[in-house]
Amino acid sequence: MKQVNQALAAEFGLSADEYQRVLDIMGRTPSFTELGVFSVMWSEHCSYKSSRVWLKTLPTKAPWVIHGPGENAGVVAIGDGLAAIFKMESHNHPSFIEPYQGAATGVGGILRDVFTMGARPVANLNALRFGDPKHPRTKRIVDGVVRGIGGYGNCVGVPTVGGEVNFHPSYNGNPLVNAMTVGIAATDKIFLSAAAGIGNPVVYVGSKTGRDGIHGATMASTEFGADSEEKRPTVQVGDPFVEKLLIEACLELMATDAIVAIQDMGAAGLTSSSVEMAGKGGVGIELDLDHVPQREPNMSAYEMMLSESQERMLMVLRPDREDIARAIFEKWDLDFAVIGHITDTGRIVVKHNGVVEADIPLDPLADQAPLYHRPTAETAKQPPIGPTADPIGLEAALLKLVGCPDLCSRAWITDQYDSTVGGQTVKRPGAADAAVVRLEGLKRALALTTDCTPRYVQADPEIGGMQAVAETWRNLTAVGARPLAITDNMNFGNPTKPEIMGQFASAIKGMAAACIALDYPVVSGNVSLYNETEGRGILPTPAIGGLGVLDDAADAVGLALKPGLTLVLIGETRGHLGQSLWLREILGREEGPPPPVDLAAERRNGDFVRHQILTANVAACHDLADGGLLVAVAEMAMAGQTGATLNPPPAGIAPHAWFFGEDQGRYLIATRAPGALLVAAVSEDIPAIEIGTTGGSDLTLPGGVTISLSSLQAEHARFFPEWMDQTHGDASH
Amino acid sequence: MQAAIVVFPGINRERDMAIALELATGHKPRMVWHKETTLDGIDLVVLPGGFSYGDYLRCGAMAAHSPIMAEVKRHAARGGYVMGVCNGFQIITEAGLLPGALLRNAGLRFLSMDCHLRVERADTAFTGHYQQGQTFRVPMAHGDGNYTASTEDLDRLEGEGLVAFRYAEPSGALTTAANRNGSARNIAGIFSPNLRVLGLMPHPEDLVDPLMGGTDGKPLFDGLAAALAA
Amino acid sequence: MKAIVTVMLKNGVLDPQGKAIGQALATLGFAGVGEVRVGKRIELDLAETDPAKAREAAEAMARALLANLVIESFSVEIV
């Protein structure tokens, strides 16, 4: 085994200062295994050393929040004595190396974070960002990631009900795969990870340990260079069948009183789970690795402690319930092993073959973990884009926009995800702004969405951060739900660069402002830094996962137009084209400031729309986002196979700005009772204007140009199937 | 009617099925663990959808050898009713209760979407609440639903009127486009010769509630409840 | 003793995976590839030390589980 010294510490990703700190804590040269424990616990991924100072500024409280950040997932009360438990997590780097397994194990990992708290997972979502479709690698990555998400989620039987997909060259060498899981538990049956009870057994369940993904946590915390192909550790392969068994077995055990504490083995596997459980409980832990179920012969303590083999959990049990627990796991054909016990030493002691391989005091390992106040540089404000002329007209622009990769139909993707398993999916992907999933046996339903507009964040991180939170809130509102809380996944570049850290800090600032204004706290999240390839960062991408609740699933509205309705636009339209998709797709310019976000107006407009939905004045509703008003009309028309006739824009605004501007805080409502709706809007000072009527099978623009729904649909549907299926052979899965 | 749903490790649509059966019969079906060995007092045995044993070797192959399957075969031999949906259909064919096999979908991708089924005969316990020739909408969600059988078996199924459902256009037309997984002769479901064993790929149990987008699947369960009442 | 069970789709059973691979190879610029068939190779570590008995056991496993004789055929090799 290699000599432990500063050079080895550097290889493990510890700086000279950090290594010195290890020496100070230990009072001696650490063993190889100890150095491994420090390196993964102090990695960016586990310690949040660059981001922590900023994350602390996020609002995390509300009367309905049961557990905010700090647990495996966030927990909010949703009524009927139930809690929603949810979190989002990234698997960006693994998905670049091996797209199928990287994405699949990402789904597996986030599922475990949720069911480890006692929740039955009821929905998955995913926020994906890929490189330029023309880049030679992108297609393979998209194909593998989509198959991987489906392969895992379909098999475990959790419906995949939503998500988002963007393309941009900045993701060419660094796709983003952010997976979100939502589960349901009784509010008085939530399981936490703080260990307790001196002498209580520490139990390992699930799959056996192999040499999978060793140093995955540190890999996720370093940027990719050209040599990353050689550096790749053994890729983790997911086993969704075992995950399914693990869900059922854990939930069965959780119905008893056997569990004192439970934690999934995620990044840095046995190390982080045992260290965190003991640390949170203020106790010590002793592990005897001889009892760890092993898949491969001759594994060292170091390998077992750092292995990231999937589908494993660690629990502390009541000693008198060990037999009940063992019987349940045996019934489900899963490994069950007592691998240690809780001590009062405040230390983690790891034995293997009778030798103490690690003996580390837990408090300093946590308290003295590095914490960086990294320098930040503010992103320069973008100058306004100035007046624009419309070179191609509304019709051509609309057809181009609905067919572009960022706006085209996602059916090719969602058709590969089982969205109906469970029998509770009220709004499937594409049917509404947020997915709606009813709670089995109840009227109550959850509304779920993920959103972020990275080009806005790049142009102005604070507004972009605000916008991302506001857009999720708007999407939940647009189905009639009461937004409750968010989870986030902060995907950024290299934090040692002041401009990247500046993006991070500003995005957090904007997110926090939106959370406060909308009463919409952050209850869980994840940070993924070093998303760069050869020095070029990705667009800053704070993906937001929003969760809301509907007291009655029957109140939910979708996008689909029906004939005989009036279209009413809620919110103020100035025709903001900076950073719009129209500007990028039609003029080829990625410029300007993003649309401003007026949080007070956002809230007023949203509360008005939700009230109208809940009083049954709304037949269909869609928030206005990428592509603006005309794209929203087109999407609603296609969803309902019903055309619309649009009024001319008000005086003083150019048609292309009116129809494609991306002003925030707006909704398009289709209603049978426009009169009542407009009166209500006026009385509450909500900007509202009739913009057209529905019917027929064409979209009729002001001036009489008509676009048939079938031609719109053809453009909309074309991109993915043409890109993916013409040539693609499926050799590996 | 007393129904039982067999729970194999990896199955994941047993809850959906229980909801649909309860809706039609007014009481909860019995959940039977795959290691149990008796189905006494059961009128209808349902093998639900999912990924038994991860579908790792072939879909349904390992579940077909579970202890309960011997009893399911005896139940069928006694003239009992059996319905296998999706993975359950795959298990039934692997167990030899119905002929043929389910191959990978022709496009090699998982297919999760609504499809339309044409009812080939309405004089069975499973289809009594549909009209012959009627089409109905139903979700499907599978990677291996491409039904295949020897030409002789296919001809026999056709000749004896044992094709239950075919993938069709909403109009009832049998097109290649409607047959997304590439099944032989658009076959989506088949009966045993005594019409008491049904295997089908799509999921009628997931379309029994207007809130989930429709009730096109409900007549199948209502029909069963009516036919097996007593 | 090791047994290798090879399971292939029977002749006449359409092999969509093989077909797709053939097409993909052609688009990748590989010329002169005719039919492509895809099957499974299952390697079994057997405690049995007698080759004849090992073969018999592996054949029994193939018939019972590893191959679906409706659509597949198998062969066994002992190494």
Place this chain on the structure above:
Amino acid sequence: MKAIVTVMLKNGVLDPQGKAIGQALATLGFAGVGEVRVGKRIELDLAETDPAKAREAAEAMARALLANLVIESFSVEIV
């Protein structure tokens, strides 16, 4: 000329299929089965008549498409 490309998971990479098959065989009462590994066998009909060139071509196809070298290794046999 026919090339047979055998693709197996690399040593150390989890093989969920193999594991599940091993368990199923045990449940079926087959004793003495140790590790089970599952891989793919891809049979290619090649127009090429020179064995060395055929092998070279098949190896190139395996690297380009048939094997996922991150987790799999392959071997080629010419028959």
